[in-house]
Amino acid sequence: xxxxxxxxxxxxxxxxxxxxxxxxxxxxxxxxQWWGGYPTRELLESxxxxxxxxxxxxxxxxxxxxxxxxxxxPTYQVIEGAWKNDLPYVTLHRIASTGEKRGMVDEIVRWAxxxxxxxxxxxxxLNLPMRNAFxxxxxxYCGTIWVDDGTPRMAFHKVK
Numbered sequence: 001x002x003x004x005x006x007x008x009x010x011x012x013x014x015x016x017x018x019x020x021x022x023x024x025x026x027x028x029x030x031x032x033q034w035w036g037g038y039p040t041r042e043l044l045e046s047x048x049x050x051x052x053x054x055x056x057x058x059x060x061x062x063x064x065x066x067x068x069x070x071x072x073x074p075t076y077q078v079i080e081g082a083w084k085n086d087l088p089y090v091t092l093h094r095i096a097s098t099g100e101k102r103g104m105v106d107e108i109v110r111w112a113x114x115x116x117x118x119x120x121x122x123x124x125x126l127n128l129p130m131r132n133a134f135x136x137x138x139x140x141y142c143g144t145i146w147v148d149d150g151t152p153r154m155a156f157h158k159v160k
Contacts, residue, residue: 066094068090091119
């Protein structure tokens with residue numbers, strides 16, 4: 001498995017992958033986290049331009065995509081709870097998989113920690129698969145943050 005920066009040529013595969021992820025979340029009892037076609041093509045294009053969108057690829061097939069954003073996340077400035085530390089960090093966002101290959105979140109987390117020793121993430125309360133993935137991969141639950149639309153998210157943090 002190769003993890004690389006996403007390119008505009010990957011857009012159709014990523015749009016399909018995120019549509020699949022929205023369907024999966026709805027089937028697992030979380031229909032509202034990525035409602036309305038989130039993430040949009042425009043957001044993905046912006047992520048590509050910022051060089052923070054990545055894909056997991058094997059044999060020219062994309063199995064997963066995610067954002068690893070470097071630097072302070074504005075939605076993480078206020079937390080009901082406490083982060084493990086205040087050191088520079090990266091944030092994992094928009095993790096999605098085609099569902100064709102198991103263990104993609106674990107692969108993404110391993111790779112993220114090979115790049116940075118301080119990683120944060122968040123998920124919707126109803127996103128049990130992602131919550132379980134954070135815990136399985138050694139993240140600590142730190143409290144609640146609120147995203148741009150004002151809805152709460154469960155915040156997780158892992159430090160090497």
